[in-house]
Every structure is written in C-alpha cells, then in structure tokens.
Amino acid sequence: MSTISPSTVRTERPHTLDEDTLCAAFQRTAAERPDEPALRTAGDPVGMTWREYADRVRRLAEGLTSLGLRRGDTLALLLTNRAEFHLLDAAAIHLGAVPFSIYTTSSPEQIEFLMRDSGARIAVTEEALLGRLEEALAGGSRVDHLLMVECLDELERRRSPGFDFEATWRAVGANDLLTLIYTSGTTGPPKGVELTHGNLLAAWRGMHAAWNLPHPGGSTISYLPSAHVADRFATHYAGMLFGPAVTSCPDPRQVGRLLPEVRPTMLAAVPRVWQKLKAGVEAAMLAEPDQRRRQAASWAIDVGRRAVALEQRGEPVPDDLRREREQADRLVLAGIRERIGLDRCEVAVCAAAPVPAEVLEFFHAVGLPILEVYGLSETSAVATANPLSRPRIGTVGLPVPGVELRLADDGEVLLRGDSVMRGYRNRPDKTVEAIDAEGWLHTGDVGTVDADGYLRVVDRKKELIINTAGKNMSPANIETTLKAATPLIGQACVIGDARPYNVALLTLDAEAAVAYAATHGEDALRTEVAAAVERANARLARVEQIKRHRVLDGDWMPGGVELTPTMKLKRRAIAERYAREIEELYA
Numbered sequence: 001m002s003t004i005s006p007s008t009v010r011t012e013r014p015h016t017l018d019e020d021t022l023c024a025a026f027q028r029t030a031a032e033r034p035d036e037p038a039l040r041t042a043g044d045p046v047g048m049t050w051r052e053y054a055d056r057v058r059r060l061a062e063g064l065t066s067l068g069l070r071r072g073d074t075l076a077l078l079l080t081n082r083a084e085f086h087l088l089d090a091a092a093i094h095l096g097a098v099p100f101s102i103y104t105t106s107s108p109e110q111i112e113f114l115m116r117d118s119g120a121r122i123a124v125t126e127e128a129l130l131g132r133l134e135e136a137l138a139g140g141s142r143v144d145h146l147l148m149v150e151c152l153d154e155l156e157r158r159r160s161p162g163f164d165f166e167a168t169w170r171a172v173g174a175n176d177l178l179t180l181i182y183t184s185g186t187t188g189p190p191k192g193v194e195l196t197h198g199n200l201l202a203a204w205r206g207m208h209a210a211w212n213l214p215h216p217g218g219s220t221i222s223y224l225p226s227a228h229v230a231d232r233f234a235t236h237y238a239g240m241l242f243g244p245a246v247t248s249c250p251d252p253r254q255v256g257r258l259l260p261e262v263r264p265t266m267l268a269a270v271p272r273v274w275q276k277l278k279a280g281v282e283a284a285m286l287a288e289p290d291q292r293r294r295q296a297a298s299w300a301i302d303v304g305r306r307a308v309a310l311e312q313r314g315e316p317v318p319d320d321l322r323r324e325r326e327q328a329d330r331l332v333l334a335g336i337r338e339r340i341g342l343d344r345c346e347v348a349v350c351a352a353a354p355v356p357a358e359v360l361e362f363f364h365a366v367g368l369p370i371l372e373v374y375g376l377s378e379t380s381a382v383a384t385a386n387p388l389s390r391p392r393i394g395t396v397g398l399p400v401p402g403v404e405l406r407l408a409d410d411g412e413v414l415l416r417g418d419s420v421m422r423g424y425r426n427r428p429d430k431t432v433e434a435i436d437a438e439g440w441l442h443t444g445d446v447g448t449v450d451a452d453g454y455l456r457v458v459d460r461k462k463e464l465i466i467n468t469a470g471k472n473m474s475p476a477n478i479e480t481t482l483k484a485a486t487p488l489i490g491q492a493c494v495i496g497d498a499r500p501y502n503v504a505l506l507t508l509d510a511e512a513a514v515a516y517a518a519t520h521g522e523d524a525l526r527t528e529v530a531a532a533v534e535r536a537n538a539r540l541a542r543v544e545q546i547k548r549h550r551v552l553d554g555d556w557m558p559g560g561v562e563l564t565p566t567m568k569l570k571r572r573a574i575a576e577r578y579a580r581e582i583e584e585l586y587a
Contacts, residue, residue, distance in 0.1 A: 013208060013209075014208070014216055014241065014242060015028065016028050016029055016240070016241045016242070017201065017204060017205050017208060017241065019201070020173065020174040020197065020198070020201070021093075021169075021172050021173065021174060021176070021197040021201075022093055022178060022197050022200065022201070022237060022240050022241075023093055023094045023169040023170075023172050023197075024169070024170075025201075025240045025241050026054070026057070026090060026094075026240040027054070027169070029050065029216075029239075029240055029241070029242075029243045030050045030051065030053065030054035032243070033050045033217070033243045034049065034050050034051040034054075035049055035050070035051065036049060036050055036217065036243065036245070037049060037050075037245035038050045038052070038053040038239065038243070038245060038246070039053060039083040039086055039087075039239075039245070039246055039248070040083075040245055040246070040247050040248075041082070041083065041247065041248050042247065042249060042254075042258055042261065043261075047083075047245065047247075048083060050243065053086075053087070053090075056087050056091075056156065057087060057090045057091045057094060058091075058094075058165050059156040059157075060087055060088060060091035060152065060155060060156055061091040061092075061094045061095055061165060061168070061169075062158065062159060062160050062163050062165065063091075063155035063156055063157070063158040063160075064091055064092060064095060064097070064122065064155070065095060065160040065163050065168075066158040066159060066160040066163075067122060067144065067145050067155075067158070068121065068122075068144060068145075069092065069095055069097050069121055069122055070095065070096075070097065071095060071096030071097065071171070071172070071176070072096065072097070072098065072176075072177070073097045073098065073121045073122075074097065074098045074099070074100060074118045074119055074120045074121060074180070075088070075092045075097055075098065075099040075100070075120060075121070075122050075123075075124070076099075076100060076102060076114070076115060076118060076120035076122070076123040076124070076143070077089065077099055077100065077101045077102065077123075077124050077125075077226070078101075078102045078104065078106075078111070078123065078124070078125040078126075078129050078132075078133050079101070079104070079124065079125065079126055079129075079149060079226070080104055080126065080128075080129075080250040081222050081223055081224075081225075081226065081231075081248040081249055081250045082126075082149070082248050082250060083248055084124075084149045084152060085101070085226050085236075085248075086222075086236055086239070086246065086248075087152070088124055088149075088152075089101075089179075089226075089236065090240070093172070093178060093179075093197075094165070094168065094169040094172070095168055095169075095172075096168070096169075096171065096172040096176050098177045098178070098179060098180060099179060100114075100118060100120075100179050100180035100181070100182070100192075100227075101225070101226040101227035101232075102114055102182075102227055103225050103227045103559055103565035104129060104225065104559075105557075105558060105559020105560070105565050106132075106559065106565075107132075108132050108133075108135040108136040108139065109136070109139070110190075111132065111133060111136035112136040112137070112139040112140070112141055113189060113190070114182055114190070114192075115136060115137065115141040115143065116140070116141040117192055117425060117426060118180055118192060118425065120143055121143060121144050121145075122143060122144060122145045122146075122147065123137075123143045123145075123146050123147070124146075124147045124148075124149055125146070125147075125148065125149065126148065126149045126150065127148065127150060130148070133146070134146075172197065173197070174196065174197050174198035174201070175196055175197075175198060176196060176197055177194055177195070177196055177422070178195050178196055178197045178199070178200055179195055179232065180192045180193065180194060180195075180425060181193040181195060181227070181228075181229045181232075181377040182227065183377055184564035184565060184566050184568055191424040191425070191427055191430055192424060192425030192426070192427075193229075193377040193378055193421050193424060193425075194421055194422040194423055194424065194425050195229075195377075195380055195421055195422070196422055198418060199380045199418065199419050199420070199421060199422070200233070200237055200380050200419075202380070202402055202417065202418035202419040203233065203375075203379070203380035203381060203382050203400075203419035204233075204237065204238070204241055205401075205402060206382065206400035206401045206402040206403060206417075206419065207382055207385065207400055209400065209401040209402075210385050210387060210397075210398070210400040210401060211347060211371075211385065211387070211388055212388065213242070213347065216242040216243045216244075217242070217243050217244060217265075218242075218244040218245070218264070218265030218266060218344075218346070219244050219245045219246075219247065219262050219263065219264050219265055219344075220234065220235050220238065220239075220244045220245075220246055220247070220262075220264045220265065220266050220267065220268075221235070221246075221247050221248075221249050221255060221258060221259075221262055221264055221267065222235040222236070222246050222247065222248050222249065223248075223249035223250075223251075223252045223254075223255045223258075224252065224268075224270070225565055225566075227565065228565065228566050229375075229376075229377045229380070229381045230268060230351060230352060230381055232381075233380065233381035233382070234266070234268040234349070234381070235268075238266075244265065244266065247261075247262045252273075255269075255273060256273070256276060256277055256280065256340075258341075259340055259341030259342060260339070260340070260341035261341070262341065263341050263342075263343065263344045263345075264341075264342070264344070264345055265344050265345060265346050265347075266345065266346060266347045266348075266349070267342070267345055267347075267348050267349065268349040268350075268351065269348075269349065269350060270350070270351070270352045270353060270566075270567060271350055271352070271353050271354065271355035271356070271359065271480075272567065274350055274355060274359050274360075274363065274370060275355075275356070275359055275483070275487065276487070276509075276511075277340060278359050278362050278363070279487040279512065280340070281336060281340065281362075281366075283515075284339075285297045285298070296331065296332050297332055297336070299328065299332075300328035300329075300331065300332035300333050300336075300366075301332075301333075301362070301365050301366060302365075303321070303324050303325050303328040303365075304325060304328060304329075304333060304364070304365030304366060304367065305361060305362075305365040306321060307321055307322070307325045307365075308361055308364040308365050309361075312392070312393055329367055333365075333366050333367045334367070336366050337366060337367060337368055342368055345368060347371065347388075348363070348368055348369070348370045348371065349370070349371055349372075349373055350370050350371070350372050350373075351372065351373045351374065351375070352566060352567070353476070353567065353568070354457070354476050354477065354479075354480040355370075355372065355480070356480050356481070356483065356484030357393050357394050357484075358484050359484070360372070360393045360394075361393060364391075364393070369388075369391055371385060371386040371387075371388065371391050371397070372385075372386050372391075372393075372395065372396045372397060373385040373386065373396060373397060374396035374397070374455060374457060376441075376443060377421070378420060378421045378434065378441055378443075379403070379415055379417075379419050379420055379421070379441065380419040380420075380421070382400060382419070383399065383400065383403050383405070383415050383417075383419070384396050384397045384398055384399050384400060384403070384405065384455050385397045385398070385400050386398075386454075392452075392454050394456060395450070395454040395455060395456045396454075396455050396456070396457055397454060397455065398453050398454060398455070399415075399453075399455075402417050402418060402419065403415060403416070403417040403419065404416040404417060405449070405455065406440075407447060407448075407449060408442070410446070410461075411446040411447060411448065411458070412442060412443065412444065412445065412446055412447075412461055413443045413445045413446070413447045413455070413457070414440040414441065414442055414443065415440065415441045415443060416438075416439045416440050416441065420435065420439070420441050421441075423435070444460055444461050444462065445457050445458075445459070445460060445461065446458040446459055446460070446461050446464065458474050458477070459474035459475065459476045459477065460476070463475060463476070463571060465494070465496045465497045465502070466497060466498070467496050467497070467498070467499055467500065467501070467502075467543065468498060468499060468500050469500075469543070471543045473496065473502070473543065473544050475493075475494040475496070475571075477544075478492075478494045478502065478504075478536075478540060478544050478546070479492040479493065479494055479504075479569075481536045481539055481540055482494075482504060482506070482532070482533065482536045482546070484536070485532035485533070485535045485536040486528065486529065486532035486535075487509060487512045488508055488509055488512050488513055488516060488525070488528060488529055488532065489506055489507075489508065489509065489529065489532065490506075490507045490508055490509035490510070490512075490555060490556070491506070491507045491555075491556045491562070491563070491569075492504055492505070492506050492507075493505045493506075493562075493569055493571065493574050494546070495575065495582055495585075499586065500586075501545075501547040502544065502545065502546050502547060503546060503547060503548045503549060503550075503582065503585040503586065504533070504546045504548075504549040504550075505549070505550055505552055505574065505578055505581065505582070506529065506533075506549055506550065506551050506552065507551070507552050507554065507555050507556050508525075508529070508551065508555070510555055513525060516528065526551065529549075529551055530549075533546055533549050548585045548586075549585070550581050550584075550585055552578070552581070561573055561574075561577055562574050562577070
C-alpha cells in the first residue's frame with residue numbers, strides 16, 4: 001500500500017515552531033526557501049517564490065506604515081481567495097497590526113457591523129466587492145483609507161521615513177493579537193474571536209506533535225473563505241510555518257477540478273467536498289464502458305473496505321487479505337488516487353461538520369484515510385484530531401498535545417489550553433460566559449468520550465431536538481444520514497422540537513440533480529429522493545425517522561438566508577422563512 005504511515009512521515013520538529021510569532025516563522029521560512037514556490041494561482045506554473053513573497057511583504061508593510069497603520073490597529077480585508085490576501089495579511093502582522101477578513105457573501109449591514117466592532121483603520125477590497133463595502137461605510141462607520149487590491153503596486157511604492165522593518169517585526173510578541181475571527185452568527189450578531197500569535201503557534205505545535213507531519217514544503221489549496229479560521233490555519237499560517245506552495249482558488253466549486261493540477265500534499269476540506277469527490281469516483285466507475293475495468297474497480301474497493309472494517313474493529317488483517325489489498329492498490333486504487341489528484345496527499349482532513357461514515361470508509365478503502373478533526377475559532381481551529389496511526393471513523397479523535405478535554409455533567413465539551421482565544425472583542429460579558437474561572441472553554445457542543453479517549457460530537461447543545469414525548473435527538477446526525485443516502489440531497493434541515501414527529505426540508509444538489517434528471521427524468525428524480533429518505537429511515541431509530549419531507553426549489557448558498565458562510569444551518573432563519581411549508585408537513 002502507498003498509504004502514508006507514521007513511520008514514513010516522522011520528521012524532526014521544524015524550527016519555525018520554536019519561534020514566538022508568525023512574523024519570525026515567516027522570515028525563517030523565507031530565508032530557508034528563497035527560490036521555492038510560495039503563492040500561485042490556477043494555471044500558473046511558477047507563481048511567486050518565497051524571496052518575492054518576503055520582498056513584497058516588506059514593501060507593503062512600509063506602505064501600510066505610511067498610511068498610519070500601527071501596532072494594535074486593525075486592517076479589514078474583503079477579498080476572494082487570491083495571493084494578495086496572503087501578502088497584505090502577512091505585511092500587517094509584521095507591523096504588529098491585526099488583519100481580519102470579511103466573508104465576501106456578507107451583506108452591507110453585516111459588513112458595517114464588523115467595521116464598527118473591529119475599529120478598522122484601513123480596508124482593502126477588490127473591484128467586484130467595492131460597491132458593497134462603500135454601502136457599508138455609508139452606514140456610519142469610517143476608515144482612514146479604502147484601498148483597491150488591483151492597485152497594490154501604488155502602496156508598495158510608498159515610503160515611510162525612518163521605517164525599520166526588522167526592528168518592527170522583532171518587536172511583535174507572542175501575546176500580541178494576530179487576527180480576529182468573526183463567528184458565523186447563527187443565533188445573533190457575530191462575535192470577534194481574538195487570537196494571538198501564541199494561540200496559533202500552540203495549536204500548530206499540538207497538531208505537529210499529534211500527526212508527526214511530513215517534511216516541510218509540498219503544496220495545498222486555499223479555497224475556503226479566509227474569514228474562516230480553517231483556511232487561515234491550514235493554508236495561510238501553515239504556509240508561514242512549513243513552506244508549502246499555496247494555490248488560491250477563488251471559486252470553491254472548482255476545487256475538485258484543481259486537484260489534478262496542484263496534487264496537494266495536504267488537503268483540508270468540509271464534508272461536502274469529500275462527498276462530491278466520492279460521488280464523482282463512483283459515477284466514473286458506472287460510466288466505464290469496459291466491463292472488466294468496472295469489475296476490477298469494484299473488487300479493489302471491496303477489498304479495501306473489508307480490510308478497513310477489520311482495522312476499525314481493532315482486529316488484525318489476515319495475510320491473504322493484506323496481500324490482496326496490496327495487489328488491489330497496485331492495480332487499481334493508486335490509479336484512482338492519481339486521477340482525482342490526491343496521489344501525493346499525505347494528510348487529508350475533514351472538519352467543520354459531521355460527515356457520513358460511508359464517505360470516510362470509502363476513502364480509507366481507496367488508500368486515502370481522511371482524518372476527522374474538531375475545533376472552534378475559539379481554539380485556533382483545532383482541539384482534537386484522529387491520529388494517523390489509528391484513526392477511528394465516527395469520532396473526531398483525541399485531544400492534541402497541549403489541549404485538555406473533559407465533559408460537563410450535561411455532556412458539554414470543555415476545552416483548556418494555550419490555543420484557547422484571549423477573548424471576544426468588545427464583549428467581556430460573552431468572554432466570561434465562554435471561559436470559566438478555571439480556564440475551561442465551554443464549547444456549546446455535546447459529546448461523548450469512549451474508553452480510549454476518542455471524542456464523538458453529538459450536536460450543538462442548543463440545537464438538540466426534544467419532541468413532545470420528551471425524546472432527545474441530534475438533528476445533525478439525522479441530517480448527515482439523509483445526505484449519506486443519496487448524492488442528490490444537497491442540504492437537509494430536520495424539524496421536530498416540541499413536535500410529535502420529525503419532518504425534513506431538503507434541497508437538491510444542483511449538479512447531481514441535473515445529471516440524474518437528464519438520464520432518468522424529473523419524476524424518477526423525486527422518486528429516488530423519496531426512496532433515499534426511506535433508506536435513511538432504515539438506519540435511524542424509530543423516534544428519529546422522517547415522517548414527511550419537502551423538496552424545496554432552488555439551492556441554499558453559503559452566506560445566504562439559510563446557511564452561514566461556513567455552511568452551518570441557520571435553523572431559526574429557516575424556521576421563519578419556511579414556516580408555511582413546515583406547518584403543511586404537520587397538517
């Protein structure tokens with residue numbers, strides 16, 4: 001098997017992790033890798049080297065200084081995934097300033113709140129988003145300077161007499177703020193999570209110790225919003241610490257098509273990305289005209305699944321199955337990984353939401369074990385992770401070194417460690433609610449811990465369904481089961497709190513639905529969705545089952561009425577918007 005094992009990836013701890021700040025780590029990486037690629041875009045064979053990256057960061061830092069940006073000041077970035085985000089963010093932190101990103105799907109009203117709450121001195125955006133930012137600023141908040149990313153060369157030409165770049169970045173300390181991460185705001189206004197340089201370095205030290213990460217370098221893709229802590233953690237800050245070439249992908253729907261070009265050595269993805277990759281592989285298998293090749297693919301994946309099932313039960317894989325698995329990998333599975341562009345991937349991560357076990361089992365079977373991790377913005381992105389050597393499907397793993405975990409009496413997950421945020425910006429009341437006197441962060445998630453210490457997250461504490469019979473249920477678990485039943489379901493929202501039974505609002509995955517309807521017809525499409533709901537019900541406890549469902553027209557987009565930019569359900573907004581449809585399901 002070509003699956004990466006812990007022994008093949010174990011390396012000495014990178015010296016960058018011994019630095020006190022991301023500025024120092026950046027400078028060390030740039031000095032050690034001057035001619036290696038640092039930033040690139042799709043189709044660009046070379047991109048920007050670390051020498052060029054560092055030179056531009058220095059010039060931009062001086063330019064920002066000339067505009068009055070100082071230590072502790074905030075810089076607002078309203079940008080799509082592009083190299084300029086990395087340049088500007090890195091330049092700001094070298095000044096001891098606090099750059100933060102705004103979701104590009106935010107409304108002018110939301111942007112206005114963030115600008116006012118953050119106290120941003122300077123804002124940077126791009127032509128396509130300028131109108132929205134200008135409308136937000138017209139609402140009353142003010143900035144000293146509004147810059148266009150298309151004109152960065154002008155900023156780089158500005159000079160600040162007496163500016164000493166090295167002395168400035170060396171004055172930044174571990175306790176200085178690194179960034180603000182604004183929460184999605186599913187139940188109210190977003191809160192600004194204040195993360196320090198020390199927080200992020202503690203989180204990455206824990207991850208490196210947990211995973212024995214591979215040698216520095218490699219490649220990855222930045223496609224999640226930079227306002228999301230996951231993208232900053234896994235691409236932007238990881239770039240400074242380990243030096244991978246980061247390819248920016250402004251349209252997250254294109255990440256699957258970009259994989260064969262980039263061939264990332266590390267990929268962090270939300271469940272929907274892995275689900276669509278799995279569906280793509282299975283569709284290609286069905287469309288294969290050569291019957292022998294179809295049969296070979298089915299055989300190879302079945303072999304992998306049988307071996308994975310034994311491993312997950314903690315049972316040894318017999319020698320004959322081990323040899324058959326090696327043969328399957330050599331003849332078929334390695335080719336599947338190569339075709340989807342993940343043949344070089346050493347660490348594949350899934351986070352942000354529950355993922356169907358079938359998806360994880362599939363990729364484990366094809367020789368690409370996906371590791372579920374768990375964390376929050378408040379924990380600098382990570383708190384627990386499945387170990388490379390013994391991942392346990394259905395759990396989010398063990399606490400990473402440096403993080404303590406315990407469960408409260410009601411099952412709430414509590415976390416403590418140096419990666420926990422400094423607090424919420426301008427909200428000492430919310431900070432005290434979240435972090436108790438002993439330093440425990442109350443996550444709001446309910447979980448269980450097995451005998452070996454693996455954490456299983458059940459659901460958000462406030463989102464558990466309690467029906468009229470007093471039965472407690474996790475809507476997220478039911479929704480995950482529904483989406484696992486067919487690739488046709490894009491989103492699912494289960495309703496049942498204080499109700500006699502559960503119902504579901506469903507949306508269709510646009511690509512999968514169009515393809516299915518073109519082959520089988522619209523009536524067959526609806527029939528298949530109904531059949532999928534029944535298949536899901538067969539896997540649920542009777543009290544959890546969906547008695548009625550409604551397939552809605554259109555899709556729910558990240559940052560829209562129904563979904564946060566990180567694709568979490570806005571349950572209250574959904575209940576209000578679809579009140580009539582919900583009542584009809586209970587009529």
